[in-house]
Amino acid sequence: MSMRPVGLPEIPEQTVVVARAAFPKGSLAIRVRDRLAEVFVDEPFVGAFGVRGAPGLSPGVLSLVTVLQFAEGLTDRQAAAMAVRAIDWKYAPGAELTDTGFDASVLCRLRARRGQRYGAGGLRPAP
Numbered sequence: 001m002s003m004r005p006v007g008l009p010e011i012p013e014q015t016v017v018v019a020r021a022a023f024p025k026g027s028l029a030i031r032v033r034d035r036l037a038e039v040f041v042d043e044p045f046v047g048a049f050g051v052r053g054a055p056g057l058s059p060g061v062l063s064l065v066t067v068l069q070f071a072e073g074l075t076d077r078q079a080a081a082m083a084v085r086a087i088d089w090k091y092a093p094g095a096e097l098t099d100t101g102f103d104a105s106v107l108c109r110l111r112a113r114r115g116q117r118y119g120a121g122g123l124r125p126a127p
Contacts, residue, residue, distance in 0.1 A: 007041045009094040019091035029088040040064045061093040062110045080104035
């Protein structure tokens with residue numbers, strides 16, 4: 001599996017309109033995207049992915065989902081389901097309303113890659 005660092009995509013217009021209508025005061029997922037989007041970039045993960053093979057899902061997007069998962073106390077399967085059915089969870093990673101999501105196992109694999117590369121301490125080694 002390879003990775004091209006792209007970070008969070010722009011939020012599709014239809015997703016923005018529907019999410020803002022459904023959550024006029026916002027939600028945790030919407031606030032995380034609006035205020036912290038620059039945190040969820042792919043570059044810290046470059047060394048954990050190969051240069052050959054089919055491109056995988058953006059680790060920045062999956063990291064955002066992992067943060068929401070932790071904040072809501074969800075399992076990997078529940079978080080993957082939220083990414084499919086919850087409008088605000090579609091808004092956060094910039095997904096189309098018709099996006100079919102991803103398999104729950106990719107969240108576990110992301111944590112494993114991050115752990116192999118950087119240990120239990122986080123995304124980047126201490127300076």
